[in-house]
Amino acid sequence: MARYSLITMLTLLAGPAAMAAASDSPLTQQLDELNKFQVIAHRGASGHAPESTLPAYELAHQWGVDYLELDAQLSADGEVVLFHDGTLERTSNGEGHIHDHTLAELKALDTGSWFHDAHPERTEADYSGTQILTLDELFDHFGHTTRYYIETKSPDLNPGLEEALVQRLEAYNMVEQGRVLVQSFDQESLLKVRALNPDIPLIQLLWYSPSEQDSATLTEWNNTTPGANAIRDEDFKRIAEYAVGVGTNAIYQGQPVIDAAFIHQSQSNGLPVHVYTVNEQDEMERLMALGVNGLFTDYPDRLLELINE
Template sequence: MKDFFSALLMVSIAFGMFTGPALAAQDGPITKQQQQKMINVAHRGASGHAPENTMPAFQKGVEMKADYIEIDVQMTKDGKLVIIHDATVNRTTNGTGAVKDLTLEELKQLDAGSWFSEKYAGEKIPTFEEVLDAFRGKTGILIELKLPERYPGIEEKVAEALIERNMHKPGNKKIVIQSFNHESIDKSKKLLPLLPHGVLLGDEWADVTDEQLAEFAAYADYFNPTLSIVTPELVDRVHAAGMKIYPYTSRSQEQAYELFSLDVDGIITDYPEHVYDHPGKKTIVNNTLDLL
């Protein structure tokens, strides 16, 4: 028995080392009610199961009952809006070059699926409009303006596409726009004042002040940080500023459990099933592995 508890302690210590110091856990198991109210955002679609930012990834997110699919919007050389994450096509297609230097016709000739699996060979980079038309009314869409500083006028083009489809009204709040470029979000909010907007934040915002939170809250409804800087105190302060918080990007069941325990409003994840999977076998309690 002593050996068993020694081994359990070792596992607990090791696990605590790898989950990172910022995340802390609740004092009991995650309830089914907590899971049901948690907003589940499929990051670049269900990108743990299909090639990111492609129609199959978005469809998989819908099939897995995610509340939102998250998409990355950039602009082509000829001014068309396309869905791709990186500034270049090198990683996720069989082509090379910067998105901004390629026309839509050139991008549509690329294979955006084979890098993930031969099952998805021939998948194309979708346009923003194609995604809107395919998934509006089926799921929420969290729109990230990716690198807007490279694409003058991208905020107006996104607004035009949404207004054309009558998707610029608050309704059920199923359209949210976010970006790491906070000036771009301020601009987008002015163009689409009825839609919720969010700011994305990296590690450098770990010490965000209350004054900065108040400045964000003047035009943003969401404060969406990297999960590595999320603490109970940060969540409380974001809520006190009147914003919601959707940390990114959960890629393990354990990370999802810990985010649950921090009382965040939503989880941006490559694996939507982690948010819905009931933790009947294990949960994280005070950075230790609690076997149930």
């Protein structure tokens, strides 16, 4: 059985008046809204500007997305930085592992010019020289005007990440104000976050693909659950003991790996379903028709266009 959070315990002890107040808290409102549809800007509006940079997040925020999605890692000197890959080469002019560099060294890198090489047709802005962001900088810039969907990225490469992340969330009062979700493929990482602050809402990420031994059988990357076509209520219930939702892929190499039954089963066990990363409108429409609770996308403008039709 999941243990009570501190807020829940204090509320129960304080009586009905406190319970009513807690039911109207920003955190409770956030959890209630997870049952509605969420637009999640994957690394910001990363189809339009360099991923995980301030321009990408500013654009997504300007469009009014529900969540800014980001990957948290640690610099060599313990600063929480926003970067997806474990190594620097793909989206910067640096080399090597991100956790082997100090923040000063990371700040000296150009994390924008690569975008022009990858998208030569995008000439509306010059992103060369764009710096890597720290979590503090993102919070300082947007504050409580948006919500943040934060992945503990590669916890094995970033020892101490959970402690550093929770410290920053508490310092900026992001949890009580209903401003953050923490996601990970690594169940152990999520449980570390929960032990540090049981009020932080957690999302268990899943990745389904065909088994190497039998292509007709699906498996989950970390064996967090059985394959999506063999998952049971008990499997969802185990996740619901510590998480408030799941994030999953819907397609593997062009073939569906989840269906409406999976989505409904997850929801009936208290776990809204968010699907990553969906960039084409026809696929967005298909998944919305299946009943998903949200989509990660590099092109939040495309998703918002469908929602606002």
